[in-house]
Amino acid sequence: MGRSGAGKTSMRSLIFSNYTANDTRRLGATIDVEHSTVQFMGDLNLNIWDCGGQHKYLDNYLNEQKENIFGNVEVLIYVFDLETAHREGEYSLYDECLVNLATYSKDAKVYCLVHKMDKIPDQESKDNMVEMYRRALAKRSDLFKPEVFGTSIWDNTLYHAWSQIVHRLVPNMAVIERHLRNFQRLTEAAEVVLFERATFLVVCQMAADPNVQLNKYMSVSQAIKYYRNSCIQVQSPFQSLEIRNKSFSLFIEPFTKSTYILVVTVDREIEPAVTKANITTAREHFNRLTY
Amino acid sequence: MNNYGSGLNGDGRNNSVGLAYGHEGVDETGLTTETGSAADIRQNKGEEQLAERRVLFMGMPRSGKTSILSVIFENMLAYDTLGMLPTLQRTMYTMMVTGIAVYDFPGIDEYSETQYNSQSPEVYEGEYTSLVYVIDSQGDIQSSLTTLLSIVRMAQSVNFDLPINIFINKVDGLSDELKQDIQQDIQQRVMKNMNYEGLNSAYVQFFLTTIYDETIREALSRVVRRLVPKYNTLETILNSFCSKSSLDKVFLFDIGTKVYFATDSSPTDLTMYMFSCQTINAMEDISVLCAEYVQAGDEEGIMQKTVVGMEGNTRIFIYQVNSCLSLLCVGSSQSSRQDSLLEFNGSKIAKAIRQILPC
Numbered sequence: 001m002g003r004s005g006a007g008k009t010s011m012r013s014l015i016f017s018n019y020t021a022n023d024t025r026r027l028g029a030t031i032d033v034e035h036s037t038v039q040f041m042g043d044l045n046l047n048i049w050d051c052g053g054q055h056k057y058l059d060n061y062l063n064e065q066k067e068n069i070f071g072n073v074e075v076l077i078y079v080f081d082l083e084t085a086h087r088e089g090e091y092s093l094y095d096e097c098l099v100n101l102a103t104y105s106k107d108a109k110v111y112c113l114v115h116k117m118d119k120i121p122d123q124e125s126k127d128n129m130v131e132m133y134r135r136a137l138a139k140r141s142d143l144f145k146p147e148v149f150g151t152s153i154w155d156n157t158l159y160h161a162w163s164q165i166v167h168r169l170v171p172n173m174a175v176i177e178r179h180l181r182n183f184q185r186l187t188e189a190a191e192v193v194l195f196e197r198a199t200f201l202v203v204c205q206m207a208a209d210p211n212v213q214l215n216k217y218m219s220v221s222q223a224i225k226y227y228r229n230s231c232i233q234v235q236s237p238f239q240s241l242e243i244r245n246k247s248f249s250l251f252i253e254p255f256t257k258s259t260y261i262l263v264v265t266v267d268r269e270i271e272p273a274v275t276k277a278n279i280t281t282a283r284e285h286f287n288r289l290t291y
Numbered sequence: 292m293n294n295y296g297s298g299l300n301g302d303g304r305n306n307s308v309g310l311a312y313g314h315e316g317v318d319e320t321g322l323t324t325e326t327g328s329a330a331d332i333r334q335n336k337g338e339e340q341l342a343e344r345r346v347l348f349m350g351m352p353r354s355g356k357t358s359i360l361s362v363i364f365e366n367m368l369a370y371d372t373l374g375m376l377p378t379l380q381r382t383m384y385t386m387m388v389t390g391i392a393v394y395d396f397p398g399i400d401e402y403s404e405t406q407y408n409s410q411s412p413e414v415y416e417g418e419y420t421s422l423v424y425v426i427d428s429q430g431d432i433q434s435s436l437t438t439l440l441s442i443v444r445m446a447q448s449v450n451f452d453l454p455i456n457i458f459i460n461k462v463d464g465l466s467d468e469l470k471q472d473i474q475q476d477i478q479q480r481v482m483k484n485m486n487y488e489g490l491n492s493a494y495v496q497f498f499l500t501t502i503y504d505e506t507i508r509e510a511l512s513r514v515v516r517r518l519v520p521k522y523n524t525l526e527t528i529l530n531s532f533c534s535k536s537s538l539d540k541v542f543l544f545d546i547g548t549k550v551y552f553a554t555d556s557s558p559t560d561l562t563m564y565m566f567s568c569q570t571i572n573a574m575e576d577i578s579v580l581c582a583e584y585v586q587a588g589d590e591e592g593i594m595q596k597t598v599v600g601m602e603g604n605t606r607i608f609i610y611q612v613n614s615c616l617s618l619l620c621v622g623s624s625q626s627s628r629q630d631s632l633l634e635f636n637g638s639k640i641a642k643a644i645r646q647i648l649p650c
Contacts, residue, residue: 217580219579219580220576223577224577227572230566230573231566231601234563234566236601236603236605238602239600239601242598243577243581243595243596245611247581248581250577250578250581
């Protein structure tokens with residue numbers, strides 16, 4: 001949800017349809033509601049409703065169709081355009097959405113993305129802007145506790161935000177996380193990251209300092225996504241990857257049916273073949289977990 | 292500071308002012324670039340040593356010479372080259388290991404032509420010199436060809452066998468048909484004029500290029516190939532590597548510029564080359580992730596090995612030969628045993644290449 005031109009369809013295409021940031025220029029306005037279903041983590045079907053942002057549609061959603069639109073909602077992602085002319089108008093629209101959401105699906109989670117952050121040059125004012133939105137929105141919604149992210153399609157902040165959203169959506173995440181930690185301990189790997197297969201979003205990661213690491217993983221997943229696109233052009237889809245040198249070995253392997261795993265080992269004593277064998281063994285185990 | 296001024300001295304013979312400026316600095320990509328800044332101009336008229344193996348980039352102003360070289364040597368994004376300032380003096384870019392230098396000349400048009408002619412012709416001398424003439428495919432082709440002819444006339448008076456490579460630049464956005472038409476048109480006109488004037492047209496090659504994809508790197512690779520020391524030996528080695536390890540294609544890449552110095556003698560497919568470039572790019576991006584694990588002082592001897600697996604047994608192997616060269620092989624392997632065999636062969640080949648091209 002969000003106003004016309006805020007960038008809803010752009011972000012959807014970027015994450016779920018392998019678009020590049022430049023490709024999104026071609027997109028036109030969304031008419032009414034575009035439904036799409038994405039298979040995520042194998043068995044999790046995400047129904048994404050991309051709601052057109054023009055006034056006419058918005059009025060329609062909030063009046064005649066409100067039961068249809070706001071019923072059975074698991075997650076509401078509200079996109080704010082940073083460059084909006086009247087911020088108050090945005091807020092009141094947001095309020096209306098939340099009121100409806102409270103009536104029809106109480107347990108929904110709300111995420112607010114302050115979009116087009118690339119228009120602000122320096123980091124400090126970016127942080128300030130997000131903080132400002134966060135405070136303004138916290139005042140407004142008492143029932144829902146919205147999480148606010150600053151995003152832009154031109155860097156990896158969008159992936160960051162979506163990774164967090166997705167992380168909370170996957171039902172048995174805690175179990176997966178525990179087992180992955182076990183796996184990391186047994187293989188003595190420095191880093192283990194689980195990526196979703198279709199979107200290459202980070203699902204689960206084992207780093208001590210999540211924010212610093214997450215940024216790095218985002219760049220990796222972006223690089224792989226671009227690379228996968230070019231692989232498709234030469235008609236040989238990407239499958240696996242290993243980089244080895246004196247200081248580290250890095251593996252990216254298909255893991256379960258819906259995930260890829262990234263393993264980094266730094267101990268030279270560990271033979272790459274051992275790590276690979278470990279991944280293969282763990283694959284069976286995790287296959288049982290995610291199904 | 293300016294080349295135009297020297298033409299006004301009246302005495303056109305005496306100087307190579309345009310050649311003598313600049314200071315050398317090593318930028319972070321490890322390439323030596325010569326950048327002239329007004330503050331520390333060093334004048335060593337006549338003393339400047341031209342690199343033995345050199346590529347000369349010439350052409351009309353605004354045909355895209357500096358853009359091409361910035362994209363290749365300084366990793367500039369193609370979109371950022373829009374506001375490029377005109378080049379006022381000759382700039383040099385060098386490729387490590389092979390010692391090939393690429394010279395970026397100021398644009399030549401009818402106003403600067405007289406001045407240009409005063410430039411000493413020694414730049415064209417030598418067996419390992421190659422001329423690249425950049426033509427803007429969407430600009431004034433006629434006058435561009437006139438200038439080309441006057442350059443060739445002068446160059447061939449010094450070095451009759453100078454290879455002439457014509458880059459028909461800025462072909463992005465043109466349909467394939469139109470591209471072919473333009474190339475054919477230019478080709479015919481160049482050949483006709485050169486034959487008419489009795490110039491040597493045996494070493495003229497044409498390339499369609501654009502900075503928005505890898506065609507430009509491919510074209511430069513093919514230009515550079517003739518200048519690479521011991522190219523035949525390299526090719527033989529790569530050929531035998533290819534046949535012994537049942538590979539489809541092997542490239543020897545310069546890591547910084549992604550220009551390939553050598554390849555086996557099977558025909559080079561442009562899409563394959565583009566894909567190889569993208570592979571190297573992606574692997575660089577990914578290995579940044581592990582930068583923190585690289586121990587200090589260890590950077591030199593990293594000798595990275597990368598294996599990318601595709602569906603249907605296709606595999607891409609990348610072996611780092613030394614700090615600036617990489618060997619990229621494309622092949623399909625049935626078993627992991629073959630992988631280790633290939634790895635062994637790869638390390639032997641890398642060793643051989645290190646001996647042929649000492650760092």
